[in-house]
Structure formats: structure tokens, C-alpha cells
Amino acid sequence: MSIFKRKVDYTSLTCPECGEHLDYNKDTGTAKCKYCNSEFIINSPSRPKANTLETVFDFVERQQDRYEQNAEKRRLAEEREAERRRADAKKRNIILGAIVAVALIAYALIILL
Secondary structure: OOOOOOOOOOOOOOOOOOOOEEEEEEEOOEEEEEOOOOOOOOOOOOOOOOHHHHHHHHHHHHHHHHHHHHHHHHHHHHHHHHHHHHHHHHHHHHHHHHHHHHHHHHHHHHHOO
């Protein structure tokens, strides 16, 4: 699988009037519907890619953006996990404190009796 997009000379177009297929004339930059005879001017991109080096730079830039987004997601997930662990530790400490208090009360009662 290639990381580069293939150059495509033909794109399927549909008529906004009737929804049928448009025939594109590459020389005039127009498209005509066979069904309702509507004709449209098709805007071409501002400028095609000059070379594959630009394509590589675009790809690297997109990958870097994706990496940064994933890094932010990982950071947020780690923060949530750390908060969950702190909450669990707090619960354990409360339970252990209650167990120790009950044990001390039981020990005091045994000594007093």
C-alpha cells in the first residue's frame, strides 16, 4: 500500500438539479447533464501539486498533527487514571482507618472486661 495518493483524471459528478450523471469536458472545464441539459462550470483546484516532495511534506505534516492529537489523548487518559488511583487509595485509607478504629475499640473492651 502506497502512502501517496494516486492521481485521478476523472471524478464522478452528479447534477444538482436532477441528480443524474454529469459528463465532464476537461478542455472547457464544464459539465453537462444528459438528462436535464443543465450545464455547469467546474472549478479546478487553485494549483496542482508541483512535485512529490510537497506530497511528502503534506503527509509528514498530517502525521505530526495526528501524533500530537494522540499524545494529548494519552495525556488526558493518564490524568484520569492517576485521579482514579488517588480516589481508590483514599477509599482504602478510609476503610483501613475504620478497621483500625474498630480493632482498637475491641481491644479496649477486652482489656476493660
